[in-house]
Amino acid sequence: MKPTLKKYPALRRHAIKKDAVRLSLYLLWLLAWLFGALGYNAGHQKDPLHRGITDWKLALWMLAAALIGFFLFRVYKTLLHPTVSGVILRTGLSHSYTHGEGSGSETVAYDFRHRTVLHLHTDKQKKRRVRFEQKTGSYLYYQTGEQILRFHGFAYPLNLNPTAPHGYVCISCGRIHSQYTEHCEGCALPLIDPKELNSRKQ
Numbered sequence: 001m002k003p004t005l006k007k008y009p010a011l012r013r014h015a016i017k018k019d020a021v022r023l024s025l026y027l028l029w030l031l032a033w034l035f036g037a038l039g040y041n042a043g044h045q046k047d048p049l050h051r052g053i054t055d056w057k058l059a060l061w062m063l064a065a066a067l068i069g070f071f072l073f074r075v076y077k078t079l080l081h082p083t084v085s086g087v088i089l090r091t092g093l094s095h096s097y098t099h100g101e102g103s104g105s106e107t108v109a110y111d112f113r114h115r116t117v118l119h120l121h122t123d124k125q126k127k128r129r130v131r132f133e134q135k136t137g138s139y140l141y142y143q144t145g146e147q148i149l150r151f152h153g154f155a156y157p158l159n160l161n162p163t164a165p166h167g168y169v170c171i172s173c174g175r176i177h178s179q180y181t182e183h184c185e186g187c188a189l190p191l192i193d194p195k196e197l198n199s200r201k202q
């Protein structure tokens with residue numbers, strides 16, 4: 001059975017809204033470029049030194065708009081990040097520090113991030129990489145050989161392994177809460193207990 005967020009309507013709405021905003025901005029962006037080119041052509045119609053943006057030039061112009069917008073508005077997250085479930089084959093971490101003002105022992109407020117890559121063998125017998133950035137130090141949560149589930153529209157996978165550390169997971173910001181609260185302390189979205197999701201699946 002394909003896992004869904006049916007039981008979590010607020011999370012589902014959140015994902016749909018993010019996709020809708022992304023695609024609307026992308027569409028507006030493409031229209032802006034198109035009307036920009038058409039406006040330029042209209043403005044230089046009688047100027048013999050200017051050749052308008054037409055034919056292949058217009059195609060190239062729109063291709064550039066499509067490519068830039070694809071990354072600018074992260075349209076790839078809508079189109080290329082489906083719900084994925086699989087077993088972790090390998091995990092990769094890279095650490096980065098952003099230091100604050102000051103020197104030596106006076107340094108204050110640094111930002112510590114784990115850029116995480118999980119290499120998966122998916123339930124559909126494919127290989128796939130899932131990338132996300134951990135800011136809350138939950139990197140021990142994802143271990144090789146464990147079954148995970150990442151929902152479309154959210155960065156953070158759930159650990160479905162029966163022996164996974166207990167916790168209520170925010171799939172939006174990655175916070176793991178040991179005590180149950182109705183909403184995430186960080187982003188106020190509902191939390192998921194992976195164990196509950198597991199038992200519902202069967």
Ligand SMILES: [Zn+2]
Pocket residue numbers: 170171172173174175184185186187188189
């Ligand atoms: Zn959260």
